[in-house]
Amino acid sequence: MCVENTPPPSSKLTRRGILAGAAALAGTTAALAAAAPRTAAAAESGAQRTSGAGQATTGDLVIEGGTLLDPATGEVTEDAVVVIVDGIVHAAGARSRTQVPDGIEKLDAQGSWILPGLVEAHVHLNTAAEARDAVRQGATSARSGSTNFYQDIAVRELARQVPQLAPRLQAAGVFVSPDLGDTILADPDLTPLAKLKDGVRSHEALRRVVEINLARGADVIKTRVNERAGLPEQDPQVQVYDREQLSAVVDAARRGGKGVLCHSYAEKGCHDAVMAGVRSIEHGAFIGEHTLQEMKRRGTYFTPTLSAMAGMVDSPDPILAERGRTFLAAAKERALAAHKMGVPLAAGTDSSGGKIKPIGREVELMREAGLPALDAIRTATTGAAKLLGLEGKAGRLARGFAGDVVLVDGDPLADVRVLKTPKRVVRSGVAL
The missing domain is CATH 2.30.40.10 (Urease, subunit C, domain 1)
Known part of the structure; x- marks a missing residue:
């Protein structure tokens, strides 16, 4: 099926309805209501x-x-x-x-x-409670790694109205991935994609998901090139998009004035993503020197998410535990190599599933990887701020x-x- 002739993303009224649902799922509406009396009293007191x-x-x-x-x-x-x-x-x-x-x-x-x-460059904030935990652990600015139902856009609006309840947030909306799963239910404009036999793979379908994200107010686009490391049934060395498909995502995002972060592990996938023009490589445990050199030349960022790999080490699943040990060691080595080569680094925990890791843990792991203390701190301050376009603000x-x-x-x-x-x-x- 081709989605080339489907209508453009829906009107503002529909967008409001979709985002109202996201706010309800995220609990941000309730958080705002609960905060209103407190902020009013504080304002009255000066x-x-x-x-x-x-x-x-x-x-x-x-x-x-x-x-x-x-x-x-x-x-x-x-x-x-x-x-x-x-x-x-x-x-x-x-x-x-x-x-x-x-x-x-x-x-x-x-x-x-x-x-x-601190600046958290990769986190999944699905709820107001998670947003509160992130900011209380020091992450006052953040970039979303996507959510299933646009909850990050709701969290961003919460942060704009009551900053004390959430980090200043760049929202990614929904993941541009071959299988959208339940995310299809997030938006009536996504439902035609459910009929695609091979999932979201054609250039038209890829552009469509990007355009819908932009229409819903996404600040950045998240896509992938490899399968997931955190699911034992998937192989994170397997590539799901080629360079041309990734270029279609990047081009569509650029037309909307946005950058792309890319979930990546294997060297070929990382290289294809960099050559396609993504703004940052996420995870990148097995990224090679050739690709790092290209990242340095282009100014592409590396967000190794060491905390996520460290979190797998104690998994009761033996596949994930072994994967965590292997990937963490490799990613630390790659992070240090990137630092020595002058590739810009950003700290991100990849926290999700209701448990928010402190961004300070990622700084600790950067230090363990061999970065000097000040440079490790920069990955969660000046470095990550520049990646997010906040170098004059955070x-x-x-x-x-x-x-x-x-x-x-x-x-x-x-x-x-x-x-x-x-x-x-x-x-x-x-x-x-």
């Missing part, structure tokens, strides 16, 4: 403010007395002050050189290290950047593991 109906809740806050780390430069400032006004950093630096406005709530950071909120605490902060007990340059358990998180100027 601790927070809202910019108007449907706009973000932000805060004014002075964080003082801790040790500030700037991941961009590596500069360490003792007895530092960070001034946040209306959710944006107004000033950051040594107390002796930073003017502190009167009448702003203060947060004592004595004994703590102050870092920018990843640092400097004037004009988002007022997203993590406080940790201990020096992360001496032991990055402190990032796994933030002492305090500030999102958009509001301390959680």
Whole structure:
């Protein structure tokens, strides 16, 4: 069956209905309703403010007395002050050189290290509860790895209205994959694809799924080139799309002004994805030097998701446990090789299924792979922020950047593991 002559994605009214269903599934509607009385009371007291109906809740806050780390430069400032006004950093630096406005709530950071909120480059946020867990573990910005029913788009809207409930999120919508499974039920515009004998494989069908995602408001497109590692019945070395098919996905995304992240494991699949023009390779346990060189030349990012592979090691399924051990060792080696070659790296946990891993765990594994501590931290700050197009907003605490902060007990340059358990998180100027 050809889908070339099907109508364009449905009207705004249908889009609203679909996304209302996604919000109900994600629980974001209930989360917003529960947050409304609290944010109204905080706004009345002057601790927070809202910019108007449907706009973000932000805060004014002075964080003082801790040790500030700037991941961009590596500069360490003792007895530092960070001034946040209306959710944006107004000033950051040594107390002796930073003017502190009167009448702003203060947060004592004595004994703590102050870092920018962390950036999670690959996570599956299906619910408001998962989003809350991610931000409370320090991930104040994130990129979705797709959801089955557009729940990530609902979570993104939750973050825009009440930032304290979710990371600033780039939503991927639904996965561009040969077998859409139950995702067919997410959208009436997807249902004609159920009749395709070979699944979503033709260039027309691939473009169609991308166009529907864009019509529903996706910020980025997620596709695959290999089967899954987390299912014992699948072989992650098996390729499901060739370079031409991947190029069809990339071209359709580019027409909408969006980039593509690609689930990949085998060297040939990774190389085909890079040559097709994807923005980032996800997983990439067996990516080769030739492909890494091409990634460096193109500026293609590598998100090795080491946490996901480490999570398989203790699986009761012997296939997955062995796969976890083999893939984790290989991916660590590839991450270090990429770093040494100058391939940009981003930290992503690939968390899904209701359990959100701390993004600090991915930094820990990057360090274990052999990256210097500061460079490991950069994969979850400046590096990931650039991948997400947030280099002027996230990843640092400097004037004009988002007022997203993590406080940790201990020096992360001496032991990055402190990032796994933030002492305090500030999102958009509001301390959680």
